[in-house]
Amino acid sequence: MPEPDTAHQTDLALLLAAAERAGEIARQYWRQDPVAWEKDAGAGPVSEADLAVNAFLEDNLRGTRPDYGWLSEESEADPSRLDAEFCFIIDPIDGTRAFIDGQQGFSHSLAIAQGERIVAAVVHLPVMGLTYAAQADGPATLNGAPIGPSDAAIAGASVLTYRAATEPQHWVGGIAPPFRREFRPSLAWRLCLASEGRFDAALSLRAAWEWDIAAGALIAERAGAAVSDIHGAAMRFNSPRALVPGLVVAGPRLHAELLAALATGPVSPHHRTE
Known part of the structure; x- marks a missing residue:
């Protein structure tokens, strides 16, 4: 069994590849007047693109890591995830309303939890060409370069x-x-x-x-x-x-x-x- 750091690196590579492909799928629908509708109970919109991306991610990620749990905005609840050591936590398209409106600022949010802690993460904005990534005990990056927050105070922030x-x-x-x-x-x-x-x-x-x-x-x-x-x-x-x-x-x-x-x-x- 690989050491934890190696496992996290492997999981991060998996998420990066999946996010790239998710972006390709989403762009096939973006600004193409995708079919969209409102969810029940005021939970916001969903489109055919959300479901297509979700289907790809579930097939790809769960097919590669069948013992990992699954939590996604666009999938039916699966209580068995609570018993899994690792769990995918996925938003196929975050910013669906913006996506439907043809705006660029939508993303794919992909994470893996180990227990209660996130250990690998990717946020990919395919139209803007931005890929944020991190793994446990490693740096956070944007398109491969390390990033860090500001040191601002509250006044004027x-x-x-x-x-x-x-x-x-x-x-x-x-x-x-x-x-x-x-x-x-x-x-x-x-x-x-x-x-x-x-x-x-x-x-x-x-x-x-x-x-x-x-x-x-x-x-x-x-x-x-x-x-x-x-x-x-x-x-x-x-x-x-x-x-x-x-x-x-x-x-x-x-x-x-x-x-x-x-x-x-x-x-x-x-x-x-x-």
Whole structure:
């Protein structure tokens, strides 16, 4: 049996190859008016491209690692994943609404958990030619080059979050901190952008689905960012509900300042305002 580092490297190579092929499939549908519809219970849109990418990934990844569990936004729940030592955590297309609209900022988010911890991760934006990757005990990279977060303080920081997160009731004293709000359609990409310092933080007060953030969380951690839920606790993955109570991802100084300023718990992941 290979040593753990070797196994993680092999898993990362598997994810990188699968993400590249997923991008090729998605581009066949992008700006081609793909069939799309809304999921039940306000869970957002899905398209034929999401399902095609998901089918490829499940066949390819599970075919290669049949003993790994499977958790994907576009697959039926499989409780057996909770008993597996390793589990794939997949969002075939993160930013589906942007994809349907013909925007470039959608991604494929692929991760592998060992127990509750992510050990290999890839976030790939095929149209933009961006591939973020990390493995346990290794660096985080963008297109092969190491990345790291900024050292910004909260005043004037650029924070990737949705509009409602700046409402006063979420903040101590009823006043949002003096940061500059930005937005990108893919949550996985937002974590990566904070990881590389192009933006100073990624913040969500909403409970987040694991498939949206698993890969980005490891990439941010290995880049040197501080990564937690909105209570400051470490994120745990492959959980029964597949939810994390919000997220704060930033350089260590800004991360601490954001946590200190927060005054609210997470709201439902289905509550979508942007």
